[in-house]
Amino acid sequence: MLTQTDSRTLAYVNLFAVLGTLENLCDLVPEAKEYIKDQEAVSIGFAVKGGPSATISFAADRCQIKEGCDYCTIKLPFSSCEKFNGLIDGTVTPIPSKGFTKIHFLTKTFVPLTDLLTKYLRPTKEDLEAPAFREISTKLTLYTAAAAIAQVGNEDKSGRFSAGFMPDGDIAIDVSNVMGVTINIKDHHLTAIKRPCEKPRAAMTFSSLEITRKLLNGEASSMACICDGSIAMQGMVNMIDNMNRILDRVSQYLSV
Template identity: 50%
Template sequence: MKDQKTMAYLNMYAVLGTLENLCELDPKCKEILSGIKKPVSLCFDVKDGPAATIKFTSKGCRMEDGVKPCDIKIPVSSCEKFNQIIDGTVTPVPSKGFSKIGFLLKTFTALTDRLSEVMQPSEEAMKDREFFELNVKCTFYTIAVALAQIGNQDEIGKHSASYMVDGDILFGIKDGPTATLRVKDHHLVTIKQAPEKPRAIMKFSDIDLAYALFTGTANALECVCNGSIEIHGMASMIDNMNRLLDRVALYLG
Protein backbone atom coordinates (compact mmCIF):
# COMPACT_ATOMS: atom_id res chain seq x y z
CA MET A 1 0.00 0.00 0.00
CA LYS A 2 1.23 3.48 -0.89
CA ASP A 3 1.77 5.88 1.97
CA GLN A 4 0.84 9.49 1.08
CA LYS A 5 3.71 11.02 3.02
CA THR A 6 6.27 8.75 1.36
CA MET A 7 4.69 9.53 -2.00
CA ALA A 8 5.04 13.25 -1.31
CA TYR A 9 8.76 12.82 -0.56
CA LEU A 10 9.12 10.84 -3.79
CA ASN A 11 7.23 13.44 -5.77
CA MET A 12 9.32 16.24 -4.35
CA TYR A 13 12.85 14.85 -4.51
CA ALA A 14 12.65 12.00 -7.01
CA VAL A 15 10.12 13.35 -9.52
CA LEU A 16 10.53 17.14 -9.35
CA GLY A 17 14.21 16.60 -8.54
CA THR A 18 14.66 14.93 -11.94
CA LEU A 19 14.14 18.37 -13.50
CA GLU A 20 17.82 18.92 -12.63
CA ASN A 21 18.85 16.09 -14.93
CA LEU A 22 16.29 16.75 -17.60
CA CYS A 23 17.43 20.35 -17.91
CA GLU A 24 20.98 19.12 -18.31
CA LEU A 25 20.26 16.37 -20.84
CA ASP A 26 17.35 17.63 -22.93
CA PRO A 27 17.76 20.23 -25.71
CA LYS A 28 14.05 21.13 -25.45
CA CYS A 29 14.44 22.04 -21.77
CA LYS A 30 17.57 24.02 -22.56
CA GLU A 31 15.56 26.01 -25.07
CA ILE A 32 12.85 26.68 -22.48
CA LEU A 33 15.45 27.78 -19.94
CA SER A 34 17.19 30.08 -22.40
CA GLY A 35 14.33 32.54 -21.95
CA ILE A 36 15.24 33.11 -18.29
CA LYS A 37 16.86 36.54 -17.91
CA LYS A 38 17.47 36.46 -14.14
CA PRO A 39 17.65 33.40 -11.85
CA VAL A 40 14.31 32.46 -10.31
CA SER A 41 13.87 30.32 -7.22
CA LEU A 42 10.73 28.40 -6.42
CA CYS A 43 9.99 26.82 -3.06
CA PHE A 44 7.46 24.12 -2.26
CA ASP A 45 6.75 23.84 1.46
CA VAL A 46 4.50 20.92 2.34
CA LYS A 47 2.96 20.87 5.82
CA ASP A 48 4.13 17.76 7.73
CA GLY A 49 6.03 16.74 4.61
CA PRO A 50 8.95 17.67 2.37
CA ALA A 51 10.19 21.15 1.54
CA ALA A 52 12.58 22.06 -1.27
CA THR A 53 13.72 25.08 -3.21
CA ILE A 54 14.56 24.89 -6.91
CA LYS A 55 16.75 27.56 -8.45
CA PHE A 56 16.37 28.06 -12.21
CA THR A 57 18.88 29.84 -14.41
CA SER A 58 19.27 29.98 -18.17
CA LYS A 59 21.79 27.14 -17.84
CA GLY A 60 19.82 24.68 -15.72
CA CYS A 61 18.27 24.12 -12.34
CA ARG A 62 19.32 22.85 -8.93
CA MET A 63 17.17 21.61 -6.06
CA GLU A 64 18.09 22.32 -2.44
CA ASP A 65 16.48 20.61 0.49
CA GLY A 66 14.35 22.82 2.74
CA VAL A 67 12.82 26.27 2.62
CA LYS A 68 15.44 28.71 1.30
CA PRO A 69 15.22 32.38 0.33
CA CYS A 70 13.08 32.31 -2.83
CA ASP A 71 11.19 34.37 -5.40
CA ILE A 72 8.07 32.22 -5.41
CA LYS A 73 6.79 30.25 -2.44
CA ILE A 74 4.06 27.65 -2.68
CA PRO A 75 2.83 26.45 0.70
CA VAL A 76 0.91 23.19 0.49
CA SER A 77 -1.50 22.19 3.24
CA SER A 78 -0.81 18.45 3.20
CA CYS A 79 1.11 15.63 1.56
CA GLU A 80 -2.09 14.48 -0.15
CA LYS A 81 -2.57 17.95 -1.67
CA PHE A 82 1.02 18.04 -2.88
CA ASN A 83 0.61 14.65 -4.54
CA GLN A 84 -2.49 16.00 -6.28
CA ILE A 85 -0.48 19.00 -7.52
CA ILE A 86 2.09 16.65 -9.03
CA ASP A 87 -0.70 14.53 -10.54
CA GLY A 88 -2.08 17.69 -12.09
CA THR A 89 -5.46 17.47 -10.38
CA VAL A 90 -4.88 20.51 -8.13
CA THR A 91 -3.44 23.88 -9.17
CA PRO A 92 -0.69 25.26 -6.92
CA VAL A 93 -1.31 28.69 -5.41
CA PRO A 94 1.73 30.76 -4.40
CA SER A 95 1.77 32.80 -1.21
CA LYS A 96 4.69 34.89 -2.42
CA GLY A 97 6.01 35.96 -5.78
CA PHE A 98 2.99 37.16 -7.68
CA SER A 99 5.26 39.30 -9.83
CA LYS A 100 6.92 36.08 -11.01
CA ILE A 101 3.66 34.34 -11.80
CA GLY A 102 4.63 34.41 -15.47
CA PHE A 103 7.56 32.10 -14.71
CA LEU A 104 5.25 29.71 -12.91
CA LEU A 105 2.65 29.69 -15.64
CA LYS A 106 4.99 29.61 -18.61
CA THR A 107 8.53 28.41 -17.92
CA PHE A 108 7.90 26.10 -14.98
CA THR A 109 4.77 24.65 -16.56
CA ALA A 110 6.63 24.07 -19.84
CA LEU A 111 9.41 22.27 -17.95
CA THR A 112 7.04 20.06 -15.94
CA ASP A 113 5.05 19.30 -19.10
CA ARG A 114 8.26 18.19 -20.73
CA LEU A 115 9.11 16.15 -17.63
CA SER A 116 5.74 14.36 -17.92
CA GLU A 117 6.33 13.79 -21.63
CA VAL A 118 9.72 12.20 -20.97
CA MET A 119 8.75 10.24 -17.88
CA GLN A 120 5.40 8.99 -19.18
CA PRO A 121 6.30 8.49 -22.83
CA SER A 122 4.15 7.24 -25.64
CA GLU A 123 5.19 4.01 -27.35
CA GLU A 124 5.77 5.98 -30.51
CA ALA A 125 8.13 8.42 -28.82
CA MET A 126 10.21 5.57 -27.38
CA LYS A 127 11.01 4.33 -30.88
CA ASP A 128 13.35 7.30 -31.21
CA ARG A 129 16.67 6.13 -29.71
CA GLU A 130 17.68 9.55 -28.47
CA PHE A 131 14.37 10.03 -26.67
CA PHE A 132 14.54 6.45 -25.34
CA GLU A 133 17.94 7.12 -23.81
CA LEU A 134 16.74 10.39 -22.32
CA ASN A 135 13.80 8.55 -20.75
CA VAL A 136 15.99 5.81 -19.26
CA LYS A 137 18.58 8.25 -17.90
CA CYS A 138 15.93 10.42 -16.27
CA THR A 139 14.14 7.36 -14.91
CA PHE A 140 17.44 6.21 -13.48
CA TYR A 141 17.85 9.43 -11.49
CA THR A 142 14.24 9.34 -10.36
CA ILE A 143 14.68 5.78 -9.09
CA ALA A 144 18.04 6.52 -7.47
CA VAL A 145 16.51 9.34 -5.44
CA ALA A 146 13.33 7.36 -4.76
CA LEU A 147 15.42 4.61 -3.13
CA ALA A 148 16.54 6.98 -0.39
CA GLN A 149 13.08 8.46 0.14
CA ILE A 150 11.50 5.03 0.50
CA GLY A 151 14.25 3.87 2.84
CA ASN A 152 13.69 6.94 5.03
CA GLN A 153 9.89 7.28 4.93
CA ASP A 154 8.06 4.08 4.01
CA GLU A 155 7.44 1.74 6.95
CA ILE A 156 8.58 -1.39 5.10
CA GLY A 157 11.37 0.56 3.40
CA LYS A 158 12.66 1.64 6.81
CA HIS A 159 12.89 -2.03 7.70
CA SER A 160 15.18 -2.63 4.69
CA ALA A 161 17.26 0.42 5.66
CA SER A 162 17.56 -0.88 9.21
CA TYR A 163 19.58 -3.82 7.86
CA MET A 164 21.96 -1.65 5.80
CA VAL A 165 25.44 -1.00 7.14
CA ASP A 166 27.11 2.39 6.73
CA GLY A 167 28.81 3.19 3.44
CA ASP A 168 28.31 4.21 -0.18
CA ILE A 169 26.62 2.04 -2.78
CA LEU A 170 27.48 2.71 -6.39
CA PHE A 171 24.29 2.32 -8.40
CA GLY A 172 24.72 2.78 -12.11
CA ILE A 173 24.43 1.87 -15.76
CA LYS A 174 27.63 0.93 -17.61
CA ASP A 175 28.61 3.83 -19.90
CA GLY A 176 25.63 5.74 -18.51
CA PRO A 177 24.51 7.59 -15.42
CA THR A 178 25.76 6.65 -11.96
CA ALA A 179 24.61 7.60 -8.48
CA THR A 180 25.63 7.06 -4.87
CA LEU A 181 23.24 5.74 -2.27
CA ARG A 182 24.88 6.80 0.97
CA VAL A 183 23.92 4.98 4.17
CA LYS A 184 24.68 6.45 7.57
CA ASP A 185 22.99 5.13 10.70
CA HIS A 186 20.27 3.59 8.47
CA HIS A 187 19.43 6.99 6.96
CA LEU A 188 19.79 7.14 3.18
CA VAL A 189 20.88 9.97 0.90
CA THR A 190 21.21 9.88 -2.88
CA ILE A 191 24.01 11.79 -4.55
CA LYS A 192 23.78 12.03 -8.32
CA GLN A 193 27.39 11.07 -8.98
CA ALA A 194 29.62 8.05 -8.42
CA PRO A 195 31.13 7.53 -4.95
CA GLU A 196 34.87 7.78 -4.49
CA LYS A 197 35.11 4.58 -2.49
CA PRO A 198 32.02 2.41 -2.81
CA ARG A 199 31.40 -0.29 -0.26
CA ALA A 200 29.09 -2.06 -2.69
CA ILE A 201 28.47 -1.84 -6.42
CA MET A 202 25.42 -2.65 -8.51
CA LYS A 203 25.82 -1.86 -12.18
CA PHE A 204 23.54 -2.68 -15.10
CA SER A 205 25.29 -3.85 -18.26
CA ASP A 206 23.58 -1.31 -20.56
CA ILE A 207 20.76 1.15 -20.93
CA ASP A 208 18.42 -1.40 -22.56
CA LEU A 209 18.72 -3.69 -19.57
CA ALA A 210 18.08 -0.75 -17.26
CA TYR A 211 14.89 0.00 -19.21
CA ALA A 212 13.78 -3.65 -18.95
CA LEU A 213 14.39 -3.57 -15.19
CA PHE A 214 12.64 -0.24 -14.71
CA THR A 215 9.59 -1.41 -16.63
CA GLY A 216 9.45 -4.76 -14.85
CA THR A 217 10.15 -6.93 -17.90
CA ALA A 218 13.41 -8.16 -16.32
CA ASN A 219 14.11 -9.23 -12.75
CA ALA A 220 17.22 -7.99 -10.98
CA LEU A 221 17.95 -11.33 -9.33
CA GLU A 222 17.67 -13.15 -12.63
CA CYS A 223 20.03 -10.61 -14.18
CA VAL A 224 22.57 -11.19 -11.41
CA CYS A 225 22.37 -14.87 -12.30
CA ASN A 226 22.82 -14.34 -16.04
CA GLY A 227 25.63 -11.86 -15.44
CA SER A 228 23.95 -8.78 -16.92
CA ILE A 229 23.97 -7.06 -13.53
CA GLU A 230 27.40 -6.75 -11.99
CA ILE A 231 27.57 -6.75 -8.21
CA HIS A 232 30.58 -6.38 -5.93
CA GLY A 233 31.28 -5.72 -2.30
CA MET A 234 28.99 -5.74 0.71
CA ALA A 235 26.20 -7.73 -0.88
CA SER A 236 23.88 -7.31 2.11
CA MET A 237 23.67 -3.60 1.16
CA ILE A 238 22.70 -4.51 -2.39
CA ASP A 239 20.26 -7.11 -1.16
CA ASN A 240 18.45 -4.50 0.90
CA MET A 241 18.68 -1.91 -1.87
CA ASN A 242 16.91 -4.44 -4.10
CA ARG A 243 14.09 -4.63 -1.58
CA LEU A 244 13.83 -0.84 -1.76
CA LEU A 245 13.76 -1.12 -5.56
CA ASP A 246 10.75 -3.39 -5.22
CA ARG A 247 9.01 -0.64 -3.24
CA VAL A 248 9.97 1.97 -5.88
CA ALA A 249 7.94 -0.05 -8.39
CA LEU A 250 4.97 0.10 -6.00
CA TYR A 251 5.12 3.90 -5.74
CA LEU A 252 6.21 4.87 -9.23
CA GLY A 253 5.11 1.87 -11.27
Protein backbone atom coordinates in the same frame (compact mmCIF):
# COMPACT_ATOMS: atom_id res chain seq x y z
CA MET B 1 4.17 -8.24 -0.56
CA LEU B 2 3.23 -4.90 1.00
CA THR B 3 1.39 -2.85 -1.63
CA GLN B 4 -0.07 0.06 0.32
CA THR B 5 1.55 3.47 0.02
CA ASP B 6 1.25 6.46 2.33
CA SER B 7 0.69 10.04 1.23
CA ARG B 8 3.57 11.48 3.25
CA THR B 9 6.20 9.22 1.70
CA LEU B 10 4.63 9.84 -1.70
CA ALA B 11 5.03 13.59 -1.15
CA TYR B 12 8.75 13.14 -0.45
CA VAL B 13 9.11 10.98 -3.56
CA ASN B 14 7.17 13.45 -5.70
CA LEU B 15 9.20 16.43 -4.52
CA PHE B 16 12.75 15.13 -4.28
CA ALA B 17 12.67 12.26 -6.78
CA VAL B 18 10.17 13.33 -9.44
CA LEU B 19 10.45 17.14 -9.43
CA GLY B 20 14.07 16.75 -8.40
CA THR B 21 14.77 15.14 -11.78
CA LEU B 22 14.16 18.54 -13.38
CA GLU B 23 17.85 19.09 -12.56
CA ASN B 24 18.82 16.31 -14.92
CA LEU B 25 16.17 17.14 -17.51
CA CYS B 26 17.67 20.61 -17.89
CA ASP B 27 21.15 19.08 -18.29
CA LEU B 28 20.22 16.41 -20.82
CA VAL B 29 17.32 17.64 -22.95
CA PRO B 30 17.92 20.47 -25.46
CA GLU B 31 14.26 21.53 -25.36
CA ALA B 32 14.47 21.95 -21.57
CA LYS B 33 17.65 23.97 -21.94
CA GLU B 34 15.81 26.35 -24.25
CA TYR B 35 13.13 27.01 -21.63
CA ILE B 36 15.70 28.29 -19.14
CA LYS B 37 18.18 29.78 -21.56
CA ASP B 38 19.31 33.17 -20.23
CA GLN B 39 16.76 32.83 -17.42
CA GLU B 40 17.21 35.37 -14.64
CA ALA B 41 17.50 33.81 -11.18
CA VAL B 42 14.13 32.55 -9.96
CA SER B 43 13.26 29.86 -7.43
CA ILE B 44 10.10 28.00 -6.48
CA GLY B 45 9.65 26.93 -2.86
CA PHE B 46 7.33 24.05 -1.99
CA ALA B 47 6.17 24.04 1.64
CA VAL B 48 4.09 20.98 2.51
CA LYS B 49 2.47 20.97 5.96
CA GLY B 50 3.44 17.76 7.75
CA GLY B 51 5.72 16.83 4.89
CA PRO B 52 8.72 17.95 2.84
CA SER B 53 9.91 21.39 1.87
CA ALA B 54 12.35 22.25 -0.88
CA THR B 55 13.32 24.95 -3.34
CA ILE B 56 13.91 24.42 -7.05
CA SER B 57 16.12 27.16 -8.44
CA PHE B 58 16.67 28.19 -12.04
CA ALA B 59 19.63 30.39 -12.91
CA ALA B 60 22.53 30.54 -15.34
CA ASP B 61 20.91 27.91 -17.57
CA ARG B 62 20.82 25.42 -14.70
CA CYS B 63 18.30 23.89 -12.34
CA GLN B 64 18.98 22.78 -8.77
CA ILE B 65 16.89 21.47 -5.87
CA LYS B 66 17.71 22.03 -2.20
CA GLU B 67 15.90 21.28 1.04
CA GLY B 68 14.00 24.13 2.69
CA CYS B 69 12.24 27.12 1.16
CA ASP B 70 13.18 30.14 3.29
CA TYR B 71 14.73 32.11 0.44
CA CYS B 72 12.57 31.28 -2.56
CA THR B 73 11.28 33.78 -5.13
CA ILE B 74 7.89 32.07 -5.45
CA LYS B 75 6.39 30.11 -2.56
CA LEU B 76 3.72 27.47 -3.03
CA PRO B 77 2.20 26.34 0.30
CA PHE B 78 0.22 23.12 0.64
CA SER B 79 -2.03 22.36 3.59
CA SER B 80 -1.33 18.62 3.45
CA CYS B 81 0.71 15.97 1.67
CA GLU B 82 -2.44 14.94 -0.18
CA LYS B 83 -2.80 18.46 -1.59
CA PHE B 84 0.80 18.48 -2.79
CA ASN B 85 0.40 15.06 -4.39
CA GLY B 86 -2.63 16.53 -6.14
CA LEU B 87 -0.30 19.05 -7.79
CA ILE B 88 1.67 16.20 -9.28
CA ASP B 89 -1.34 14.29 -10.56
CA GLY B 90 -2.96 17.45 -11.92
CA THR B 91 -5.94 17.69 -9.57
CA VAL B 92 -4.75 20.64 -7.46
CA THR B 93 -3.78 24.14 -8.59
CA PRO B 94 -1.79 25.91 -5.86
CA ILE B 95 -2.02 29.61 -5.04
CA PRO B 96 1.34 31.29 -4.34
CA SER B 97 1.78 32.98 -0.97
CA LYS B 98 4.81 34.82 -2.30
CA GLY B 99 5.98 35.96 -5.72
CA PHE B 100 2.75 36.91 -7.49
CA THR B 101 4.71 39.03 -9.97
CA LYS B 102 6.56 35.88 -11.07
CA ILE B 103 3.48 33.79 -11.83
CA HIS B 104 4.26 33.97 -15.54
CA PHE B 105 7.35 31.84 -14.82
CA LEU B 106 5.11 29.11 -13.41
CA THR B 107 2.83 29.06 -16.43
CA LYS B 108 5.34 29.74 -19.21
CA THR B 109 8.39 27.83 -17.96
CA PHE B 110 7.79 25.57 -14.97
CA VAL B 111 4.62 23.88 -16.20
CA PRO B 112 6.06 23.15 -19.68
CA LEU B 113 9.19 21.73 -18.03
CA THR B 114 7.13 19.40 -15.83
CA ASP B 115 5.09 18.34 -18.86
CA LEU B 116 8.32 17.57 -20.70
CA LEU B 117 9.61 15.62 -17.70
CA THR B 118 6.42 13.55 -17.66
CA LYS B 119 6.92 12.76 -21.34
CA TYR B 120 10.35 11.29 -20.58
CA LEU B 121 9.42 9.49 -17.36
CA ARG B 122 6.15 8.07 -18.74
CA PRO B 123 7.03 7.60 -22.42
CA THR B 124 4.77 6.10 -25.06
CA LYS B 125 5.89 3.15 -27.17
CA GLU B 126 6.18 5.54 -30.09
CA ASP B 127 8.50 7.85 -28.12
CA LEU B 128 10.76 4.95 -27.20
CA GLU B 129 11.27 4.01 -30.85
CA ALA B 130 13.70 6.93 -31.15
CA PRO B 131 17.11 5.78 -29.79
CA ALA B 132 18.13 9.24 -28.54
CA PHE B 133 14.85 9.70 -26.69
CA ARG B 134 15.06 6.19 -25.21
CA GLU B 135 18.59 6.85 -23.94
CA ILE B 136 17.67 10.08 -22.17
CA SER B 137 14.42 8.60 -20.84
CA THR B 138 16.36 5.72 -19.27
CA LYS B 139 18.93 8.02 -17.71
CA LEU B 140 16.22 10.24 -16.21
CA THR B 141 14.37 7.18 -14.91
CA LEU B 142 17.51 5.95 -13.16
CA TYR B 143 18.09 9.37 -11.56
CA THR B 144 14.47 9.38 -10.38
CA ALA B 145 14.68 5.83 -9.04
CA ALA B 146 17.90 6.54 -7.13
CA ALA B 147 16.41 9.64 -5.47
CA ALA B 148 13.24 7.70 -4.68
CA ILE B 149 15.24 4.89 -3.05
CA ALA B 150 16.57 7.42 -0.56
CA GLN B 151 13.15 8.93 0.16
CA VAL B 152 11.38 5.58 0.55
CA GLY B 153 14.25 4.24 2.66
CA ASN B 154 13.92 7.22 4.99
CA GLU B 155 10.15 7.75 5.12
CA ASP B 156 8.26 4.54 4.28
CA LYS B 157 7.70 2.03 7.11
CA SER B 158 8.83 -0.94 5.06
CA GLY B 159 11.68 1.07 3.55
CA ARG B 160 12.97 2.09 6.98
CA PHE B 161 12.88 -1.55 8.05
CA SER B 162 15.18 -2.50 5.15
CA ALA B 163 17.40 0.53 5.74
CA GLY B 164 17.80 -0.63 9.34
CA PHE B 165 19.85 -3.58 8.09
CA MET B 166 22.18 -1.47 5.94
CA PRO B 167 25.62 -0.59 7.35
CA ASP B 168 27.31 2.74 6.68
CA GLY B 169 28.89 3.17 3.28
CA ASP B 170 28.20 3.86 -0.37
CA ILE B 171 26.42 1.72 -2.93
CA ALA B 172 27.35 2.35 -6.56
CA ILE B 173 24.64 1.91 -9.16
CA ASP B 174 26.41 2.01 -12.50
CA VAL B 175 25.64 1.56 -16.16
CA SER B 176 28.88 0.36 -17.76
CA ASN B 177 30.75 3.16 -19.53
CA VAL B 178 27.65 5.42 -19.45
CA MET B 179 26.68 6.82 -16.04
CA GLY B 180 26.57 6.16 -12.33
CA VAL B 181 24.73 7.22 -9.19
CA THR B 182 25.48 6.69 -5.51
CA ILE B 183 23.35 5.72 -2.53
CA ASN B 184 25.04 6.81 0.69
CA ILE B 185 24.05 5.18 3.98
CA LYS B 186 24.89 6.86 7.27
CA ASP B 187 23.26 5.68 10.49
CA HIS B 188 20.58 3.96 8.36
CA HIS B 189 19.71 7.27 6.66
CA LEU B 190 19.90 7.17 2.87
CA THR B 191 21.07 9.95 0.57
CA ALA B 192 21.06 9.82 -3.22
CA ILE B 193 24.04 11.43 -4.95
CA LYS B 194 23.62 11.88 -8.69
CA ARG B 195 27.18 11.12 -9.66
CA PRO B 196 29.38 8.01 -9.82
CA CYS B 197 30.65 6.54 -6.57
CA GLU B 198 34.37 6.84 -5.91
CA LYS B 199 34.76 4.28 -3.12
CA PRO B 200 31.77 1.94 -3.07
CA ARG B 201 31.27 -0.60 -0.34
CA ALA B 202 28.91 -2.41 -2.69
CA ALA B 203 28.17 -2.06 -6.39
CA MET B 204 25.44 -3.06 -8.80
CA THR B 205 26.45 -2.65 -12.43
CA PHE B 206 24.16 -2.86 -15.45
CA SER B 207 25.76 -3.97 -18.70
CA SER B 208 23.75 -1.45 -20.77
CA LEU B 209 21.10 1.25 -20.65
CA GLU B 210 18.68 -1.15 -22.30
CA ILE B 211 19.02 -3.63 -19.43
CA THR B 212 18.60 -0.73 -16.99
CA ARG B 213 15.41 0.39 -18.72
CA LYS B 214 13.92 -3.09 -18.78
CA LEU B 215 14.67 -3.73 -15.11
CA LEU B 216 13.33 -0.38 -13.92
CA ASN B 217 10.20 -0.79 -16.03
CA GLY B 218 9.56 -4.30 -14.78
CA GLU B 219 10.24 -5.87 -18.17
CA ALA B 220 13.15 -7.95 -16.88
CA SER B 221 13.82 -10.02 -13.78
CA SER B 222 16.78 -8.97 -11.67
CA MET B 223 17.53 -12.61 -10.86
CA ALA B 224 17.50 -13.55 -14.54
CA CYS B 225 19.80 -10.61 -15.33
CA ILE B 226 22.21 -11.64 -12.59
CA CYS B 227 22.23 -15.21 -13.89
CA ASP B 228 22.99 -14.18 -17.48
CA GLY B 229 25.60 -11.64 -16.41
CA SER B 230 23.80 -8.51 -17.60
CA ILE B 231 23.78 -7.29 -13.98
CA ALA B 232 26.86 -7.73 -11.80
CA MET B 233 27.07 -7.31 -8.03
CA GLN B 234 30.20 -6.76 -5.95
CA GLY B 235 31.08 -6.05 -2.34
CA MET B 236 28.58 -6.34 0.50
CA VAL B 237 25.71 -8.05 -1.26
CA ASN B 238 23.42 -7.62 1.78
CA MET B 239 23.51 -3.85 1.16
CA ILE B 240 22.30 -4.41 -2.39
CA ASP B 241 19.67 -6.95 -1.27
CA ASN B 242 18.14 -4.43 1.13
CA MET B 243 18.39 -1.65 -1.44
CA ASN B 244 16.53 -3.83 -3.92
CA ARG B 245 13.79 -4.43 -1.34
CA ILE B 246 13.44 -0.67 -1.08
CA LEU B 247 13.44 -0.43 -4.88
CA ASP B 248 10.45 -2.80 -4.94
CA ARG B 249 8.60 -0.28 -2.79
CA VAL B 250 9.77 2.57 -5.01
CA SER B 251 8.04 1.01 -8.00
CA GLN B 252 4.78 1.11 -6.07
CA TYR B 253 5.15 4.80 -5.23
CA LEU B 254 6.18 5.82 -8.74
CA SER B 255 3.27 3.95 -10.25
CA VAL B 256 0.71 5.85 -8.12
